[in-house]
Amino acid sequence: MSTPPPAVVWFRNDLRLRDNPALAAAATRGPIIPLFILDDGGGPRALGAASRWWLGRSLAALASELAALGAPLILRRGPCLQVLRDVAAESGARTAYWNRQYDAASIARDTEIKAALTDEGLDCHTYNGSLLHEPWKVKTSAGGPYRVFTPYWRAVRAMSANLAPAAGVLPAVVGAATLRSERLGSWRLHPCQPDWSAGFGDWRPGEAGAMARLDAFLDDGAADYVHGRDRPGAERTSRLSPHLRFGEISPHRVWAAVQSAVARGDAPEPQAEAFLRELGWREFNHHLLFHFPLIQTNGFNPRFADFAWREDTEGLNAWRGGRTGFPIVDAGMRQLWATGWMHNRVRMIAASFLVKDLMVDWRRGEAWFWDTLLDADLANNVCGWQWVAGCGADAAPYFRVFNPVLQGEKFDPSGDYVRRWVPELARLPNACIHQPWRAESDILAAAGVRLGETYPFPIVDHGEARNRALAAYERL
DNA sequence: TGAAATGTTGGGGCG
DNA sequence: ACGCCCCAACATTTC
Numbered sequence: 001m002s003t004p005p006p007a008v009v010w011f012r013n014d015l016r017l018r019d020n021p022a023l024a025a026a027a028t029r030g031p032i033i034p035l036f037i038l039d040d041g042g043g044p045r046a047l048g049a050a051s052r053w054w055l056g057r058s059l060a061a062l063a064s065e066l067a068a069l070g071a072p073l074i075l076r077r078g079p080c081l082q083v084l085r086d087v088a089a090e091s092g093a094r095t096a097y098w099n100r101q102y103d104a105a106s107i108a109r110d111t112e113i114k115a116a117l118t119d120e121g122l123d124c125h126t127y128n129g130s131l132l133h134e135p136w137k138v139k140t141s142a143g144g145p146y147r148v149f150t151p152y153w154r155a156v157r158a159m160s161a162n163l164a165p166a167a168g169v170l171p172a173v174v175g176a177a178t179l180r181s182e183r184l185g186s187w188r189l190h191p192c193q194p195d196w197s198a199g200f201g202d203w204r205p206g207e208a209g210a211m212a213r214l215d216a217f218l219d220d221g222a223a224d225y226v227h228g229r230d231r232p233g234a235e236r237t238s239r240l241s242p243h244l245r246f247g248e249i250s251p252h253r254v255w256a257a258v259q260s261a262v263a264r265g266d267a268p269e270p271q272a273e274a275f276l277r278e279l280g281w282r283e284f285n286h287h288l289l290f291h292f293p294l295i296q297t298n299g300f301n302p303r304f305a306d307f308a309w310r311e312d313t314e315g316l317n318a319w320r321g322g323r324t325g326f327p328i329v330d331a332g333m334r335q336l337w338a339t340g341w342m343h344n345r346v347r348m349i350a351a352s353f354l355v356k357d358l359m360v361d362w363r364r365g366e367a368w369f370w371d372t373l374l375d376a377d378l379a380n381n382v383c384g385w386q387w388v389a390g391c392g393a394d395a396a397p398y399f400r401v402f403n404p405v406l407q408g409e410k411f412d413p414s415g416d417y418v419r420r421w422v423p424e425l426a427r428l429p430n431a432c433i434h435q436p437w438r439a440e441s442d443i444l445a446a447a448g449v450r451l452g453e454t455y456p457f458p459i460v461d462h463g464e465a466r467n468r469a470l471a472a473y474e475r476l
Numbered sequence: 477t478g479a480a481a482t483g484t485t486g487g488g489g490c491g
Numbered sequence: 492a493c494g495c496c497c498c499a500a501c502a503t504t505t506c
Binding site: 397400401 | 477480
């Protein structure tokens with residue numbers, strides 16, 4: 001009996017060993033060569049700086065788990081097709097396995113790669129490792145893709161009653177002959193000029209970190225999710241987003257874990273449903289980007305094609321730096337910069353401020369989030385911004401303008417979140433912490449706040465900005 | 477997964 | 492005792 005030739009397992013946005021369909025299929029049939037390719041050339045949009053940080057850590061975690069199994073991760077840089085060819089030639093592999101990606105550029109690249117490799121005698125097997133359902137399997141009764149979340153969710157929810165991870169256990173992996181691998185450190189995934197990653201330390205990239213997050217969330221976070229998730233000061237969200245982004249955990253696994261928490265009585269059903277619905281938004285966003293690839297750069301609603309966005313470099317920079325003079329907005333932007341993550345409620349508030357109050361093109365905000373968010377995901381980022389801007393599928397109506405003061409008072413009533421991220425306002429009383437410019441001068445003085453010096457005046461008058469935005473949107 | 481403007485109602489102060 | 496007014500509280504509509 002001779003061992004079969006090894007199979008290449010091409011890791012991409014699925015940096016996990018458990019519930020990884022491509023890996024599981026490959027591992028069942030013989031020895032494997034786990035491969036990750038860094039391709040800074042063609043293919044999907046280049047990673048942002050924060051994503052590169054996460055990728056470096058996540059690859060290190062994956063490599064160490066694989067090494068322990070005796071199948072060391074091979075790291076290579078270069079055009080994906082060429083690297084796959086090389087690795088197959090060096091190892092004698094006759095098959096390759098990978099999990100699909102669903103953005104247009106990845107589909108184009110992977111289709112080409114699959115055709116070329118097949119031509120050259122390599123069997124390619126691809127799987128769904130990142131979505132609850134293949135985007136083409138969710139259809140309206142008319143046969144087309146859904147464009148509105150609620151009916152989409154109804155359909156997906158009904159299809160998902162018995163979703164389970166393909167295999168929750170560690171597959172029995174057999175390594176093949178070791179090939180040349182580049183050193184992770186040589187990839188320069190860690191940010192430089194500037195290195196702002198000092199505050200990313202609370203994150204634990206990798207499969208084990210993802211599982212720990214899920215467990216911690218189901219242990220206590222899910223109990224009050226419906227309201228708690230809207231309290232940015234309370235840290236009641238799952239924080240699974242970067243783990244899901246890099247496929248360190250599968251949505252199937254999260255789904256199944258939530259279901260069993262409900263079955264055990266550990267998670268009240270309405271709370272669990274609210275959380276599953278968030279997974280549903282992720283799924284819907286990927287569904288939209290798959291069916292309408294142009295939305296990556298253009299509004300889903302074509303009427304926005306020549307919308308009169310403002311060029312406001314100064315405003316954009318103030319927004320990026322958390323110096324807009326609106327505490328809840330600035331807190332969010334600073335949390336983003338410091339930790340690589342922003343609470344979802346605050347993402348909506350901050351995004352609304354850029355798009356509606358400053359009337360800056362949503363693509364500018366999307367680009368900043370793409371570069372600074374550890375969970376930067378093309379579908380979620382693009383669709384989230386379009387939703388706020390009003391140009392997306394099932395978007396917020398154009399007249400829905402968030403008032404940063406009211407949002408702050410409603411969702412951060414104790415001011416905890418603002419105090420944490422905008423410490424120069426920490427000593428203000430709750431009554432004015434979300435609108436320091438309205439505070440009496442003696443109160444400001446007592447809190448050590450000097451507007452225009454220690455903290456900026458608001459860069460716009462929200463009432464006027466709102467009217468300006470409404471007028472512009474009206475013209476559509 | 478808003479907010480502001482406008483409309484309606486009902487209780488209490490007051491002549 | 493009664494009606495008028497005020498306005499908070501809530502509801503509806505409009506942007």
